[in-house]
Amino acid sequence: MTEAAVAGETAPAPPAQKDVWRKGRKPPLSARVRALGALPRRLLWQRLVYRLKRPYYRSPLYGIFLPRIESATPLCLPPDPWPGEAERGRALVDLRFTFAGQTLENPRPLWSPEQASKAWLEELHSFSWLRDLRACNGDPARRQARALTTEWMEKHRTWSSPAWDPLVIGRRLSHWLGQYDFFAASAEIDFRQKLLESAARQAAHLSSVLPAGLTGADLIVALRGLAIAGACLPDGQPWLKQALALLSRELTQQVLADGGHCERSPGRHLAVLRDLVDIKATLHAAGAPLPDELQLAIEGMGPTLRLLQHGDGGLALFNGSTAEEGFKVDMVLRRADARRRPRTSAPQTGFQRMQAGRTLVLLDSGSPAPPGLDMAAHAGTLSFEMSVGRERMIVNCGAPAGQTGSDALRQALRVTAAHSTLTLAETNSSLLSGGRAFWQTGLVARAENVLCRRNEEEGATLLETQHDGYAERLGALHRRMLYLAASGDDLRGEDRVEPSGADPFDRPLDFTVRFHLHPNVQAALVQTGDAVLLRLPKAGGWRLRCSGAAIALEDSVYFGDTQPRRSQQVVLRGRCGRDGARVKWALQREAVRDKPAGKR
Template structure:
C-alpha cells in the first residue's frame, strides 16, 4: 500500500512532487532535507539524547560474559504473587501458533528456522515473537497442545538467550515479556516440572535486574510505561524483587506527572496509546493490590483522570477514533478497560491540553483533532492529520480517517503510508503533509521532522448547537499558507456545516497557484453515489439512512480509499473536493445533511 493508494489513485506508483521547492516529505514520500532533519534532531530533549546514546554505548558491556555474573540467581521456584490477566486472547491465532504458524506485523511464517531469528522475518515480526504476547492467544485455545507449545518455545528461548542481545533484551521487548510470562504463569508454567519453573523464574529475575539497571534507557511515552509495567510485575511477583518494584514505582510516578496532561489525556495524543497506557496502569494497580502493596497517589490520580478523556474519544459503537496511529478496537474491550478503571464519569466535551473536541447532538457525533502534534521525543505515533475529523450516527461510522495497520497486519512502509495528510479527513495543500514525517524506526526515533506548531480552537455553544473555529500553521513554513476550518453542528444533529479556507500566512499574496483537496474518507459500510449532475454526493448508511454532501468553491469527486480501522485493509471510498487557490487563497463551503424520507402517500378510504 502506497501513499498514492491512500489518496485514491489507481496506479501503485506515488505521484511526483508538483514543486521541487516543497521542503519536506510530501504525500509522494520524499525524505526531508538533511538540514531539516538535523534541526529536528536538535529539538529532542538533551537528556533523552544522552540516555539513548549511553544505552547504545554500553552494549559491549551488556554483551560480555562478565556482565552475566552480576545478574541474580534464584533458588526459590515459586512466585510470591501472580498478576491477574483478564484480557482475552484470540483462539484462532492460538491454534495456528500451536501448529507453528506465526503471523506478526503482516508477515506469516510457517515453521520458521531458526524460530527466533528467521532470515526472512522483519524486525517488527521478531520483536513481537520475543515479546511473548502470543501466550495469551495460546491460552485462549484452552488445551494441552497449546500449553506444551508454550513451554517448548519458552524453554528454547531461555536456552538461546541466557546472555544479552540487542533485540531479545531490548527494554521494551523485555518489559512486555516479563508481563506475559508472569501474567500467563498459571496457564503454561504452574503445572510444569520444577526444573522448568526454576529456569523460568531465574531468567525472569535476571531480565528484571537488567531492566531496573538500564531504565529509562532513552525510552519515552507509552513504551516506557510498558517497560515499567514489566519491571513492576517482576518486582511484585518474584522473590527478592522489592528493589525492582521500588525502582519501577519511582520512575512511574515521575513519568505520570509528565505524560498525563491536565485534562487527563496522554501526551502522545493517540487514542490507541491512551487506551494502552490506561490498561497498563490498571494492570499495575491490580498487581500491587494482589501483592498487598500500597497504591501510589500518582497512579490512582492518573487512572481517574484518563477515564473521562477515554470516553471523549469513543464513537457510538464504543470503539476509538482513528487519530495518530490508532485502530478502532472492539467496543467491549474498551469498555472492559473503563470498567476496570472504574471510569463512571460522562465523557468530556473538550480536551484543550490534549487537543480534541467532541460535538454531539441528537444521534450525531463528531470528533475533531485540533491540537498540535505531540512534541519531539513523544511523536513516534504522530500522523500528519491536524484538523481531521470523524463522524458517526448512532452506532454507525460515516466519516473516518484511514487508520493504521494492527500489530499483526502491516510493516513499516504501510504504517508510514497511512500517516500522510491524504489519509485523513481534512484539507491537503499542494500534495504536501501538514507535518513532515520522519522514519518511525530511525536511530533517534523521531516521528516528525517539523509539525504544525500553532493550532487554535474556539468553541461556542448555543441552544444545543455547537460551533468550532480552528486553525493550524503546518503549511506556513513551506507554502506560506494557513488552513482554517469551521464546523457547525445543528442542535438536532441532522445538519453539519463546514468551511475550509486557505489563506496567505503573511501580508503577501500567493505567488503561484496551489492545488488543494478536502477529503472525506468513508467507512466501508457507507454506500456513496454522485447526484445532482455530479455536484453532490448521496451517502447511505445501513441503518442510519441517507446523508447528502454538497459544496461550493470546489469540484466534487468520488474516489477509492482504504480503511484500516479494524487493523485489516478494507476497500472504501472517499469524497474529495478539488480546487485551486488564487492569490488570496481559497474558500470551500460544504454541508452534510440528513436526507428526510419522502412522506408516504396516504391510503384512500
C-alpha cells in the first residue's frame, strides 16, 4: 500500500469485492433492488412518508403550527460530563471548522458552503462542537458559541435540510441544553428566550416525525434529544412521555438477551450506552421516574461492552468501529455503574472472548446485523483480534473515525480482505451494498447461518465456528477453530473450506487467510520462509507458522486511531481441491533466551 493511500489521498486497496455467483450466474435482481426488498416494510413506509412530507415541512404554513414559548429559563438541565477537545475549540474561535475529516476556514456561507460534504454539514448543524468550545474555558469561546447559535437561529427558523433532519435535531437539542450552563445561562434574557423558543419548535417537529425511518443507534440519538427537551423545556411533558414510550419499545428490540446491541458494532454499542446513561441522568435531574426497560438495558450493556474491550481499554475493530480512547470507554462504564466482570461470550449478539495469561482474543462469531440495521455491517464474519497485555497485535483494518472518509474508502474497509479471516476467491463473505442514504441499505446477502461452539477445560479455550456466507455464490463453507492454551502463550487455529453440498467443487478456488498487524508490531519473514517473527514493543516476540498454505508478508493499513497508519499483514495463500482445503497455523510466544555468562 502506498504512502498516499495511508494519508487518505486514495482509498486503501485490499482485494476488490467481486459479486461472484455460483457457476458464473448473475444475481436475478440488481444488488440495490435485493437490498431494498429485504428492508422491513414498516421501515420503508416510514422513510417514504417522511420523504413525501418534506415539501409541507418547508412551507410557511407548517411553521404556524409550531409552538412559541416565552420562558427564558429551562425547568432543569441535563448533566454533560463528556470531555471536549480544547485544541479544536480554539480553532473554532478562529472560525476554522474541522468535521468529518474536512477542514474549512471561515467558510461562506457558513451554514451551507458549497465545498462542504454532507457529513461536514451534519456535524456543523448538530452543535456537538459546543463541547470543544467549553473545553477552552474562556470568554472568547463563550462569545463565539453565542454568536454562532444566534446566527443559526436567525437563518434556520423554518425547516431545511440537513439542519432540520431528525437525527441532526436530536443531537442539537442534546448539545444546546447540555451546554446551556456554559454558553447561555449568563447571556442576555433575549438570547435565552430565543434559544428556548427555537428548541421548543424543533422538539415539536421532532415529536411529529419520529421515528422518521431512523433505526438502531440513530433512533436512540433522536429519542435522547426529544427526551432531554421534554424534561427541560416548559410544557414539554408530552414530548418526554412520547420519547420514553418509543425508547422502551426500541430497547426491548435493540438490546439483545446477552446485553449486546443489535447492530453488532462495538462503537455503536458504546454510543447507545452513553446515550442511555445521559437519558437516565436527565430523568434524575428532572425528578421523573425511570422506565424499567432503560435500567435493564444499561445493566445488560455494561458487561458486554467490557467483553469488547482490548487490554488497552479500547474497543475491538468490528463493523465500523474505531478503537476509541480507553479512558472514555471506562468513563461510560463508570457512569453506567457497570461493575460486573466482562462476559466471556455474547451468543445472541455473536462475539466471543478468550483470555488466558496476558493474551486476549476477540472473535466475531455471529451473523451480520439484519436488514435495516446493517449500515455499519462489515463482511468480516469469523474475523478475530488479539492483544497481549495492553498491546494490540492482530487487528482488523477498522474504519474512518465518525463520518470521516469518502464512501469509496469506507466501502474498501468493509470488505472481507480488510479483516483477519479467510477470504475465498477474493469474494466477500457478505455481499455489500452502498445504496443511497434514503434507503439505508448495508448488505445484499449475508452469512445467514453462523455456528459457534465453545469448550473450556483447565484454563484453555476451544472455539469451533462455521459460516455459510460463500454457500450460495461459491458452494462453500468456511470453518474456523481457535485454541488458546491456559498459559496464554500459544494460540492455534485451523481454517477449512468445504463444499456446502454433497458434490465436490467443480473448479479450483483460491483462498487467502489474513492476519492484519497493528502498526506497532514489527514483522519479518524467517530465512527459511516458512514462518513470520512478530515483535511487540513490550510483549516480546511471537512466531507465526502454518501448514497447508504459502506464507508471505504484505502491506496493510490501520484505521483504528484518528488518523490512518501504515501497517503490515501476514498472508497465507493456497488453493482448494475438489474436496476443499485445510490450513493449520500457530501463533506462539518466543522463549526468552538466557544471556551467556559474562555478557551483559
